Amino acid sequence: MRIQTIRKYFNLFILTLLFHTSIPAYAGKVVVAKGVSDIQDGKMAQAYKVALANAKRGAIEQAVGTIIESRTLVENFQMVSDQVFTSASGRLKSFQILEEGKTEDNLYQVTIQAEADVDGLIQQVDSFQKALKWQKKPRITVIIDDFSVEKDSISAEQVRNYLIDNLQDDKFPVYDLAPDTKLRGGFVIHLNVAKQQDESEYQGMKLTSNALAINARLTRADDQKILATASGAKTLPGASSSRSSRKAAKKIVKSIWQELRKELTQAWENEQYAARSMGLFIEDLESHQQAKDVVQAIKQTLAGVKSIELVSYDKGLAEFQLNYRGWPEQFVDELHSSVFSQRHFSSKVQRLAGNQLTIKIQ
Template sequence: MKRSAGLLAFLLLLLGGGAASAQSRVTATGTAAILSGDAARARDRAVEAALRTAVEQVIGTLVDSETLVQNNQLLADRIYTQTRGYVSNYSILSENADRDSNIYTVQVEAEVREGSLADDLGGLGLLLRRMKMPRVAVVLKNDDGTVAAFVQKVLREKGFLLVETPDEAGGAGFWSMDQGAQSDLLRRYGAEVAILGAASGGAGGSVRGSNLTSYQASVNLKAVKADTREILATASGHGTSVHVGEAGYQEAARQAATVAGGDLVRQITSQWARESSSSRALLLDIDGVTPERAAEVAARLEREARGVQEAILRSSEGARATLHVSMQGDASDLAQEIRKLWPRAKVTSQSANRLTVAF
């Protein structure tokens, strides 16, 4: 049963499409005072209180408690004031008007739009804090820097931390590498998420009877976890403009980058929301083990490690094995569990989603 649940969680992590429509079903209770004998009005307020509690419960799965406390007023102003917008449907499970205490109590089952909530939390930067502020590098093929600059602007406005890309990134040698080598290069310069892609466009024909020129620009983007090479999101955008000079291409590039960058951010935050509330895919590299020993490690992690839903032996060659681990937590949490189970094991390398351990 545990393996089946872990497999399901892993499959959900891989499903990027439809993330924005993800929903969570929760049960919540709300109360309100019955004033001047008006039970109907108290009932309405109790329902609103229950729905707010439902939204708060979902937020609690997406954002850590310390961040919630530090940003309580911000959440109250920007999220809790529009509770109804995050609830797609609800039903009343029970209700009671206590005339002795003059309290109306309602219990509801609500479907909360987790994707929409994640988008707005992402806009406030709260999901980024939950994911420990991953740093991002943007590299685009066939781009003079114009489109990349606009993509970076979208990311920066959403609170992402950007790293300067190395000189060798973006050249012919970089694009002749496979995706893994590209990610490794950017990771050496501090990037934890690599946004790779290609841009195209330029001047089209002249507008008849004027000195205007039509311009167009297109961009395709792919966000990849630099340490595990897992694809987080893909997006594309297109822009057009008519202008007398090169400013026309600038406007077309801005449109394309804004569309693609905005879509990419929404997908990334939805993916991170799912990872925060359920589990995330980690890679565990183990040195000094036989294939049989690696299989034993995987089995014990499943049985005894807190938060581990599934551990699968992905490959084994020589004295090194790689496990795929589905876990509620990141690589630092996995390292802590490994130290508990194997006190002599030594962590030799660690990033957000990947861990290397010597046995």
């Protein structure tokens, strides 16, 4: 059968979700899916083969459709999804045919029950992303320690601004750490700034030198684990302390950022695929039953979620604890994927700080 014909009739491909069964991560996810194909020139065997392939593709889409959509850039979505779906049979632990045969519309239909290797599929999607140079930048917060602010708030804020400029030049999103900030850094860069001016005499001349030292510490926002450190110092002559410190700050910050950037990129690449514990809060729910329904919706559809439980519900606010394969931003993207929102609900982020996410159902 020609590729064009297969693609044409793949639009007839029907995905019917009969049920989802959440079972332990090592056992995969069990789904039921249907696939159809046109029957050309009475070739039933060929039609059966195509319908079965479409059913397998449907099973994969049900199992990890949100992952494929949420973790793929728009321009690369088709490339990644095609690669994953093409090797679908290799990621089905097992399948059995529930029903097959010719329909009244002269199509061949195959219904299967399949167990999908969710962990393996997620790893496969992630590997394609890496191969395609996919990288979504992590959120960064830059803060200055209290000692630096007390000693010289102007110089300290100057250093912070220079670092933010470097971050934004490299397309890293930067957020404040204020209590009312809806989005806060997934990583935090802590700065310590020390400035000193010394005067001396040489052959009757008065000499002034300005020393600036900057220490930086990169940590995760959720648990404050130190991932990297960098420091730099510079002494410049000049009677103008502010002018010399600005010049020194630019050079030191540039050097520090080049050093931290390598560690940050590596930490981001490693941790965005690791399983982590996350807290999810949903505001303005109508009932305790609605909170329970949220658990079932997430269990059934979000492939990255290994486990989720309702911790508490009180006056419309529900707290959930979940174990998620990936970074919090990826969980948000899965929630916002069309696969999830069309089946269950749309939501709006109220706050994302470290591994704590608060949303409101729309």
